[in-house]
Amino acid sequence: MRDVAIIGIGETEFGELWNKSFREIGIEAGFKAIEDAGITSQQIDALYIGNMSAGKFIEQEHVAPLVADYSGLADMHLPAVRVEAAGASGGVALATGYMAVASGMYNIVIVGGAEKMTDVGDTQALQILSATADQEWESVFGATFPSLYAMMARRHMHVYGTTRENLAAVAVKNHRNGSLNPNAQYRREISMEMVLNAPPVATPLGMFDCAPLSDGGAAVVLCPMDRAKKFTDTPIQILGSGIATDTLALHNRRDICTMDATVIAGKRALHQAKRTPKDVKVAEVHDNFTIAEIMAVEDLRFFEKGKGGAATEEGLTALNGEVSVNTSGGLKARGQPVGATGVAQAIEIVRQLRGEADKRQVDDATTGLIHNVGGTGATAVVHILERGD
Amino acid sequence: MRDVAIIGIGETEFGELWNKSFREIGIEAGFKAIEDAGITSQQIDALYIGNMSAGKFIEQEHVAPLVADYSGLADMHLPAVRVEAAGASGGVALATGYMAVASGMYNIVIVGGAEKMTDVGDTQALQILSATADQEWESVFGATFPSLYAMMARRHMHVYGTTRENLAAVAVKNHRNGSLNPNAQYRREISMEMVLNAPPVATPLGMFDCAPLSDGGAAVVLCPMDRAKKFTDTPIQILGSGIATDTLALHNRRDICTMDATVIAGKRALHQAKRTPKDVKVAEVHDNFTIAEIMAVEDLRFFEKGKGGAATEEGLTALNGEVSVNTSGGLKARGQPVGATGVAQAIEIVRQLRGEADKRQVDDATTGLIHNVGGTGATAVVHILERGD
Numbered sequence: 001m002r003d004v005a006i007i008g009i010g011e012t013e014f015g016e017l018w019n020k021s022f023r024e025i026g027i028e029a030g031f032k033a034i035e036d037a038g039i040t041s042q043q044i045d046a047l048y049i050g051n052m053s054a055g056k057f058i059e060q061e062h063v064a065p066l067v068a069d070y071s072g073l074a075d076m077h078l079p080a081v082r083v084e085a086a087g088a089s090g091g092v093a094l095a096t097g098y099m100a101v102a103s104g105m106y107n108i109v110i111v112g113g114a115e116k117m118t119d120v121g122d123t124q125a126l127q128i129l130s131a132t133a134d135q136e137w138e139s140v141f142g143a144t145f146p147s148l149y150a151m152m153a154r155r156h157m158h159v160y161g162t163t164r165e166n167l168a169a170v171a172v173k174n175h176r177n178g179s180l181n182p183n184a185q186y187r188r189e190i191s192m193e194m195v196l197n198a199p200p201v202a203t204p205l206g207m208f209d210c211a212p213l214s215d216g217g218a219a220v221v222l223c224p225m226d227r228a229k230k231f232t233d234t235p236i237q238i239l240g241s242g243i244a245t246d247t248l249a250l251h252n253r254r255d256i257c258t259m260d261a262t263v264i265a266g267k268r269a270l271h272q273a274k275r276t277p278k279d280v281k282v283a284e285v286h287d288n289f290t291i292a293e294i295m296a297v298e299d300l301r302f303f304e305k306g307k308g309g310a311a312t313e314e315g316l317t318a319l320n321g322e323v324s325v326n327t328s329g330g331l332k333a334r335g336q337p338v339g340a341t342g343v344a345q346a347i348e349i350v351r352q353l354r355g356e357a358d359k360r361q362v363d364d365a366t367t368g369l370i371h372n373v374g375g376t377g378a379t380a381v382v383h384i385l386e387r388g389d
Numbered sequence: 390m391r392d393v394a395i396i397g398i399g400e401t402e403f404g405e406l407w408n409k410s411f412r413e414i415g416i417e418a419g420f421k422a423i424e425d426a427g428i429t430s431q432q433i434d435a436l437y438i439g440n441m442s443a444g445k446f447i448e449q450e451h452v453a454p455l456v457a458d459y460s461g462l463a464d465m466h467l468p469a470v471r472v473e474a475a476g477a478s479g480g481v482a483l484a485t486g487y488m489a490v491a492s493g494m495y496n497i498v499i500v501g502g503a504e505k506m507t508d509v510g511d512t513q514a515l516q517i518l519s520a521t522a523d524q525e526w527e528s529v530f531g532a533t534f535p536s537l538y539a540m541m542a543r544r545h546m547h548v549y550g551t552t553r554e555n556l557a558a559v560a561v562k563n564h565r566n567g568s569l570n571p572n573a574q575y576r577r578e579i580s581m582e583m584v585l586n587a588p589p590v591a592t593p594l595g596m597f598d599c600a601p602l603s604d605g606g607a608a609v610v611l612c613p614m615d616r617a618k619k620f621t622d623t624p625i626q627i628l629g630s631g632i633a634t635d636t637l638a639l640h641n642r643r644d645i646c647t648m649d650a651t652v653i654a655g656k657r658a659l660h661q662a663k664r665t666p667k668d669v670k671v672a673e674v675h676d677n678f679t680i681a682e683i684m685a686v687e688d689l690r691f692f693e694k695g696k697g698g699a700a701t702e703e704g705l706t707a708l709n710g711e712v713s714v715n716t717s718g719g720l721k722a723r724g725q726p727v728g729a730t731g732v733a734q735a736i737e738i739v740r741q742l743r744g745e746a747d748k749r750q751v752d753d754a755t756t757g758l759i760h761n762v763g764g765t766g767a768t769a770v771v772h773i774l775e776r777g778d
Contacts, residue, residue, distance in 0.1 A: 001493050060524040062475040065634035065767035077653040079632035084471045086451040103492030104390050135449040243468035245454035264466040378454035
């Protein structure tokens, strides 16, 4: 298999984009990535699109040819494939695009992700999100997405002594990082008090413990490493790519304080990359809820199981801490247009490794990690990136 | 890239399976394929699942880990990826699984497809199917899936003199083939008169011009060609795999009598396989409507453009005709559980090439072709198969 590089990145703003349609979002992200890569659209060999629920949010399935079409590429009749893995759709698209280039099947591949979530009401959006958990054993009985994460939080607090303040520290940190990111949906700092006093969503999780609903798109351009230098001085190599799955239903898991899919996907990616968690200086992890980031930094072995909350409150995951986590603001502050999330995470790590992250630049950003989760952890995808020059 | 073989096949019955859930269907197909391949589940490296709209039919997204979970594979935390390309979801899953093995990333891969369509009413099912056409330019104005195909039929009749009887001949032939297939949803022959006198759905298409709504699942097992002989005496090699896309909306097409995506996907697959249309002895093509099969046999270059209807009525596509088309009964008679369709097509061609098609066995089944379409032709996938021994 060939080495693969990311040579271009592009994203829309994330937020409630009521003046932009799904197709406009997809095109904008793609065009920006193409421009950033300095390729022409004639050079593109294939598209991989991550999208969770366009069928339900905008009544449109079959969105991969749609994106190709509206990007003016219809005449090329490109292979265009949509993948779906709930919140991990973007990460799985990246893994599939990576495989397409690594295999030698295609040379230049666009990996895009997009979601348009705010055209439906909040209640309907919540129902749509809950369809990524186990419909027959969870959602049908009224278990919502936040309530399932709340159960993990309760259990984590019970078993490891994780505190409400530990959870809140995730939100405070990610909003601080988001305030330094001009593309973030929320660019205001929040205080610990604000998080602790916010209205409850599913106790112990309050409003500021939950990532928002967002519209947005993100795209990256991949090519073989040995051709990357033709396009850019700072190709970013994908050193490792791991996907793992688990049961949909929480009650079937070995332990709901650990996402085994994250553990395994992380090991697979790090093993392929020949790196250890200690090598990782900057990471975008899946913080759809504050408890999710705490579990992620443990399951990715940045910290011992049970110590992730304290480590966060101590600032070890802050900008230029031991490992800088969610410098973009994460899903919490950068926003969470579901299908775009995994690709947007890649973009942030590319910016960090290129040294283009401006006010939120990590000093020694040598090795980066991306961690994208679907549902309540039934899918996890991890990628390891480094500068390839 | 490595050569890839299909070493196992498995399918459920197709029909209105009110006593089986989506997850039961997925498991049954997978287990049968695993048993047919003679592998153990411990040998599986990854799953690729084709599914169109479980999010809408059964309110369940994220179905790839679900299938892994309910197949008892959760402990292996396998990479499991759902792909969606409307009616071509199964074919795109096969193409992606092919790439996964060809790349060297995985050795043993299950490609599955499943759909559970009859848990919703017919009107809702029609709306769900119509979401695979262009929502903003077609479906929202009331254009249904059959009406879009009816427009193609009208135009084809106008330009090429294709007759109502030509269309009907597709249904008659495919029901005859279906009567020989114990797994088909409809196993009764129908007469030309029955087709012509059936109630109209979208004129000129009547009830017997349309494939049914179905529940069902299908799965195949892939492995590298050089290991295939360990598992089976009759490995079936995938010689070519082509995906192509086109505009979602019909009005943006160059010509609605041709599916350019089919033309291009066919050329890509045949080019890779180093075969010509003349080499193909048996083909499963996407006959969701009778006009679709006529266009397919032209666009795949079995017959000149405009001659597909007459060729069908003359029997050139009948069992042991010039090219035996839809020996399974096709979508029309075998049934059309959307996400499973592309995989079920592969299974029929594998049976033919193995010489296991019993009463519908084609005499000189040397080279087989699979053609799977999404929406009204915005995605097409073509695979070329031959015996690998």
